[in-house]
Amino acid sequence: MSSELIHYLNPFKQSILSRESGYFLCRLTGEKFPILNDIPRFCPADNYSESFGFQWNQFDRTQLDVHSGADLSQQRFYAETGWDPQELSHCSVLEVGSGAGRFSEVFLRTTTGVLHSVDYSSAVDANRRNNAAYGDRLQLAQASIYELPFADNSFDKVFCLGVLQHTPSFSDSVAALISKTRVGGEIVVDFYCIKGWHTKIHSKYMLRPLTKRLPKPLLLKLIRFNIRWMLALFDLLCALHLTAITRFIPITDVRGFPRNLSPAQRREWAVMDTFDGFSPEYDNPQRAQDVARMFSSRGCDVTHAGLVHYPGGSGMVVRAIKRVV
Known part of the structure; x- marks a missing residue:
């Protein structure tokens, strides 16, 4: 076993690449692969x-x-x-x-x-x-x-x-x-x-056909605008031992977040994870x-x-x- 560098190859031909100024060159095919931000x-x-x-x-x-x-x-x-x-x-x-x-x-x-x-x-x-x-x-x-x-x-x-x-x-x-x-x-x-038949009976899967098509800045703005009331409702339902209902709130499950987060950090994590759930093209x-x-x-x-x-x-x-x- 070794931690030495593994050299890049042309991913389409598995052929050798040479590093030039600003790109990798495949001499076999002439393809150039740019190097941006190193x-x-x-x-x-x-x-x-x-x-x-x-x-x-x-x-x-x-x-x-x-x-x-x-x-x-x-x-x-x-x-x-x-x-x-x-x-x-x-x-x-x-x-x-x-x-x-x-x-x-x-x-x-x-x-x-x-x-x-x-x-x-x-x-x-x-x-x-x-x-x-x-x-x-x-x-x-x-x-x-x-x-x-x-x-x-x-x-x-x-x-x-x-x-x-x-x-x-x-x-x-x-x-x-x-x-x-x-x-x-x-x-x-x-x-x-997949936890069972109920896995996709969830706000994420119900709303994703729409949310994944929204412009990403708009989706993020909508989540940020609504995150405070969604967090408050999620926490209330958990306190009342009604966690099964939280799946219908369009917010991530926040119970696994680190315990030491400040309220502002917790909101940021909730915004990030909610965006992560509602924005991707695929969710399988x-x-x-x-x-x-x-x-x-x-x-x-x-x-x-x-x-x-x-x-x-x-x-x-x-x-x-x-x-x-």
């Missing part, structure tokens, strides 16, 4: 992840442990992955879907390893701002999960947290992660869970057993498929080890 871009700027680019450049520091004063991101990362930071320091590691870099920051702060991280949206710029101090230990690129700019079988560890339900094809996304993992390497994903919750089968059918041994609890919340997680090329 981040190579392997996908169009406009794509289905537009809402996340907008979101994470608006809320670039909100979820970072070093900003919130909590350790929720660190607790979640190590609880869900089950990894040891000392071991990670000596592994080649890929993060797919970095957002503003909340888990990138955890990895870089708690290990001495190199992290290769991609996101399909302009959130990579927020990640760069947040984690620039780590220098070359953070290798950022903007790329699609389906067209990752690395050779197959490159990484010892691959993690993808808070992302897969927002991709067009959950199954194809799983296959893409497996393809970049070495035989014997481990993949960890989490995702929104899954059953754990179905995701486990996606990995098993592609030559992986599933080592965990189910809920993982950590202080402040829980996540539906599948961990798998790649056994077949």
Whole structure:
């Protein structure tokens, strides 16, 4: 296992790239991939992840442990992955879907390893701002999960947290992660869970056909304007032990937020998470057993498929080890 740099390849041809002034050049095809803000871009700027680019450049520091004063991101990362930071320091590691870099920051702060991280949206710029101090230990690129700019079988560890339900094809996304993992390497994903027939009887799924089509600044403005009364109503229903009714309020479930947030921070988290729920193009919750089968059918041994609890919340997680090329 090694934490050395993994070189970029043309994601469409798996051919070698040479770094020129301001871009990567594929001499085989003549394609040029621009480097903007010191981040190579392997996908169009406009794509289905537009809402996340907008979101994470608006809320670039909100979820970072070093900003919130909590350790929720660190607790979640190590609880869900089950990894040891000392071991990670000596592994080649890929993060797919970095957002503003909340888990990138955890990895870089708690290990001495190199992290290769991609996101399909302009959130990579927020990640760069947040984690620039780590220098070359953070290798950022903007790329699609389906067209990752690395050779197959490159990484010892691959993690993808808070992302897969927002991709067009959950199954194809799983296959893409497996393809970049070495035989014997481990993949960890989490995702929104289908809890039963009632999962989609929820304000989010009822309103998303409209809200995902609204201009993102307008949607954010509407959420900010209404957040105080929605929070107050949510808290009241919880106090009255009527939590089942909260699903009909168009607000995120705020019960998993860090306990030490100030009222202003709590409102900001609520605005951010509510926008996160109502704005994405795709929202495809899954059953754990179905995701486990996606990995098993592609030559992986599933080592965990189910809920993982950590202080402040829980996540539906599948961990798998790649056994077949």
